[in-house]
Amino acid sequence: MGGTMIAEPSAETGCHWPVPPQDGYTVDDLFTLPDLPPHTELLDGSLVFVSPQRRFHSKMMQLLVNGLHATAPGSFSVEREMTVVLDRRNGPEPDISIVRAEALTGLDQTRFQAEDVVLAVEVVSPDSEARDHDTKPRKYAAAGIPYFWLVEMAEGDQHPVVRTYEIDPVSRTYALTGIHHDKLNVSVPYAIDIDITLEALKAL
Structure with a gap:
């Protein structure tokens, strides 16, 4: 963000x-x-x-949220821009989070705890690049969030690129599991298959 x-x-x-x-x-x-x-x-x-965002940011969030909702089992909930409490001095707001359904308390809820979150997604903006690449994933991993996605706009034709990461439970750091350009097809935290081509983004 x-x-x-x-x-x-x-x-x-x-x-x-x-x-x-x-x-x-x-x-x-x-x-x-x-x-x-x-x-x-x-x-x-x-x-x-928060600074003003590019259209890519909002459209990419919409594309991913739609795709994540399409196959989300009842045990998970897809959330946009909700604070995740990592510790007393850190409350980042991932662009998208997948949280455990039992963590939902009502429509007036304002935050989730780190242990409630299974996936944090950041769509990179020019002014947040350092935080999205370094600060926030380090903190998400240290807090034990199992999966992290980093979403960027490629240079040139501006198509989406999604990098997926999984936590190493011993080192509490993320390991890259894939770089996705046209199709985001993964099996964790559940079966997900999203068209992330530039055409799909522009169609929104």
């Missing part, structure tokens, strides 16, 4: 954000600070605000 890291409030911008605590914000702050922009994330105690 795209975003801009805000370390300190700025009087010049006219924004009046509270002064960050000495040790940074916590997940509790993320849900209690007034007037935070929608989809604000928390990484290492710092707030990350």
Whole structure:
């Protein structure tokens, strides 16, 4: 997810954000600070605000969500842009998550715990590239989320590319399991078969 890291409030911008605590914000702050922009994330105690997204980002999310819903068993739920609590100083918001159905508590739910999530998906934006490639997958793996997908727009014809990863339970790091250009066909966390060609994306 795209975003801009805000370390300190700025009087010049006219924004009046509270002064960050000495040790940074916590997940509790993320849900209690007034007037935070929608989809604000928390990484290492710092707030990350969402930047405007490319059409590729929203269309790719729609394409994947539609495909994931098509074969999702009743034991899983496909969720968009929901906070996942990794620890007290980290509450990222994956673009898409697959969570265990027993973790659902109602339509007013605002977060999931890391142990509820079986797959986290990030669609890379220009300003979030470093976080999506490094910071967030490291944190997802350390928290024990079994599967991770990284979605990017290829240079040239701008077709989608999906890299799939699976956790090594010993090292708590992700290992690449596939690079998908036209068809996303995997068997975990359940049987998934999605047309990710540029034509499918443009048809939305």
